[in-house]
Amino acid sequence: MLLDEIVKKLNDQVVKEMYASNLYLNMSSWCYINGYDGAGMFLFEHAKEESSHATKLITYLNETDSLLVLKAIDKPESNFNSLLDVFEKTYEHELKVTKSINELVDLAFSLKDYSTFNFLQWYVSEQHEEETLFRGIKDKISLAGSSDTSLYLIDEYIKGLTGK
Ligand code: FEO
Numbered sequence: 001m002l003l004d005e006i007v008k009k010l011n012d013q014v015v016k017e018m019y020a021s022n023l024y025l026n027m028s029s030w031c032y033i034n035g036y037d038g039a040g041m042f043l044f045e046h047a048k049e050e051s052s053h054a055t056k057l058i059t060y061l062n063e064t065d066s067l068l069v070l071k072a073i074d075k076p077e078s079n080f081n082s083l084l085d086v087f088e089k090t091y092e093h094e095l096k097v098t099k100s101i102n103e104l105v106d107l108a109f110s111l112k113d114y115s116t117f118n119f120l121q122w123y124v125s126e127q128h129e130e131e132t133l134f135r136g137i138k139d140k141i142s143l144a145g146s147s148d149t150s151l152y153l154i155d156e157y158i159k160g161l162t163g164k
Pocket of ligand 1: 017020049050053094097130
């Protein structure tokens with residue numbers, strides 16, 4: 001049985017992961033519409049990962065006999081200035097998610113909820129991976145510049161990250 005404060009924060013995190021999934025779906029669509037099919041595919045796949053982050057939290061709530069009480073998910077941004085703008089925003093978003101996970105970890109530890117603390121370690125590792133991934137993409141786009149050829153090659157590179 002989890003403390004109410006922990007259940008509430010886990011519920012909030014579910015909504016944040018769902019928001020991330022929706023944001024990345026919007027970004028994916030923007031990329032496809034603007035000819036960046038590789039980035040579109042990458043972000044579409046990543047949206048599915050974010051959705052799985054939410055369901056993993058829901059499973060934990062179910063396993064601990066805790067109630068899921070979903071709140072409305074904010075409307076994510078859908079218009080972007082450039083491919084660089086998209087990936088700068090993914091990186092900024094991941095930093096926010098890391099902060100939120102760290103706050104949850106802090107709370108679980110301070111309340112001596114070691115089960116939740118242990119469960120959250122997966123998210124700590126995941127955030128490290130995701131920050132590295134998105135920072136890498138953002139930096140490569142910056143380095144490549146904004147010529148059509150560079151953007152085409154960068155899009156192919158991002159497609160390669162999907163393994164498809
Ligand atoms: Fe679920 Fe990308 O954080």
